[in-house]
Amino acid sequence: MKAARLILKIFLVISVTVALTIMTQVGGVIYLASLLLYPFINRFRGWWIRLSSKLIAFIILYVISTLLLIPPLAKQFGRVPLPVIGNHHVQPAVLFTALANRNYVKPELKKIVYSAAEQLNQKYPGSKVNYLDASFPFFDGFRLWPHLSHNDGRKLDLSFQYDDSKTQVATSSVPSFIGYGSSEDPEPGEDNMPLTCSLKGYWQYSLLTHIVSQKKKQDFIVNVPRTKTVIETLAQNKEIVKIYLEPHLKIRWKIRTDKIRFHGCQAVRHDDHIHVQIRA
Structure with missing residues (x-):
């Protein structure tokens, strides 16, 4: 016994x-x-x-x-934390991200995000940039589960900019309790990579949309001008080498930059957040 x-x-x-x-x-x-x-x-x-x-x-x-x-x-490992509480117009979309030490980036990426948030706030006063998962504080190659590539402090996910659907006022809240999984689905006639990847057998591609509650989605509307400003501001920075966003949103939002790439069916869909990364 x-x-x-x-x-x-x-x-x-x-x-x-x-x-x-x-x-x-x-x-x-x-x-x-x-x-x-x-x-x-x-x-x-x-x-x-x-x-x-x-x-x-x-x-x-x-x-x-x-x-x-x-x-x-x-x-000492070349990484710094993004703010736990809002600072420089940057804050965690979900507090758990910061408390779980999933908010560490290279110092240069932190400066880039701060700069983008400042420019966004100048154009749209009161706006905040909500960050999602970045990397852990130590060791290159230590994977930030469940992400495939967040392992070196050079990658960062950002949430879209939202308005309250009832008041039409900007909000710093997000429709998902984890920050992910509330997607802007392809419309008829648009490039539908979620369907394409599903038909190819990549079951995980849209998994989050099925397991994350969608009850709050109706309370939010993506503010396209503000979201587009964030993306284009980041794309203009020479240190940013890749931005992941679903193809249908790039076309729908009329974003013109060759830095936006398709991330592949082996990942998860990117019509619920923005992925940015700096050069190695």
């Missing part, structure tokens, strides 16, 4: 460590560090108090590490 419990505990520790590492890169290490406090916490009476204390200990260690320890360490 004791052996079975020990095996179960080891399995749970390994599972939690792997899951946190996949989602946040550093969470697994921080979780293992929090285990050092367990001998003291286990002195508390009541399993609920012990469980709560262990969770609180991990959260405290994680927040301190995320805000104070990881940024200066990541700088």
Whole structure:
């Protein structure tokens, strides 16, 4: 019985460590560090108090590490975090992105995004650039799951610019709770890559549109002029080498730049966000 419990505990520790590492890169290490406090916490009476204390200990260690320890360490790897709270008209579309340390980029990419946000705000006062996934703080080649190429601080996803559908007023909110999966579908007669990729057997291409709730989609309208301004401003920067956007949106929005590429059916659809990357 004791052996079975020990095996179960080891399995749970390994599972939690792997899951946190996949989602946040550093969470697994921080979780293992929090285990050092367990001998003291286990002195508390009541399993609920012990469980709560262990969770609180991990959260405290994680927040301190995320805000104070990881940024200066990541700088040694040539990466800096995008702001956790809005700064320079740039903010996370979903707070989880920043809290999970998925917001690290090369310093030059950060400057480019800040500049684009400043130009957007000059043209449309009060506008914000919402960022989505970037890269983890450490190690080139460490993949930011589930992305295929976010592994070196040179790639960044941005959300579209939205208006509230009822008030027609600009909003910094997004229709999806994860920032992805609320797509601007091809219209009849437009280039329909989601259908093409599906017919070729690439089941993952439109997967997010099926598993992410679409209930809030009707509350938002893509503001094309603002979104187009962001894309064109980024495309004008010589350091930006690629922008991923669905072909039907490039044509529909009349965006003229050869930096917009089709990302391939092996990826996921890009009519719910913009992917930008700088030169290596």
